[in-house]
Amino acid sequence: MPYVLGVDGGNTKTVALIASLDGTILGAGRGGCGDIYNASAGTLWPDSASAAVANIEYTVNAALDAAGIKAADLVTSVFNMAGADWPEDFIYLQTAMQERGFGRTIYVQNDAMGVL
Template sequence: MQYVLGVDGGNTKTVALVARRDGTIVGAGRGGPGDIYNPYSGEGLPNVAQAVQHALDTAGVARGELAGGVFSMAGADWPEDFAFIEQIVRSHGLACPIQVFNDAIGALRAGSPDGTGLVVA
């Protein structure tokens, strides 16, 4: 069975979830802020890595079992931000297809399946 990974790396915390393809959540992890431009940005991506590892561990899922991942990240605004985050994610052993978005996109999609609406942050 293959699984999917979802990560919300925000300004205050990072949450990672591992789910089966049917949407059943099987693992969760939490870490500190994930914003790459936070004043403590040196901690941002390690916090993301910690949350992802904890989610995988609680799910009992190996990286190789992931069919894909989505990273909804604060501070990810430009193509070079997306490429930078993807490079870091790849360096932590995720070989599955991934997508990186700004965290407002994740909030919008979570609140409105058709993607229409407004996010006030």
């Protein structure tokens, strides 16, 4: 059965929801900061970005576990991420999420776009 993933990655927390195609929420996860520029205070960008990706991965895996499904079951994922403002930010995050298999189709956008 196909499922979708929605992620809100903010400066204080990251939340992930897994839903069936009819919109029924099947699992949720919550983790730390998902902002690639602010996830690890006092560190340079590569370390902060790595910390953010680790937080996102933890959060998505928690949602997958709660839903009782595998990442391979995700058809589409949308990542609404604080701090993702530039094309290179989107590419970085999309590549990281593709490497983890978090959806066949993966969209990354700034968190402000998630409400539109």
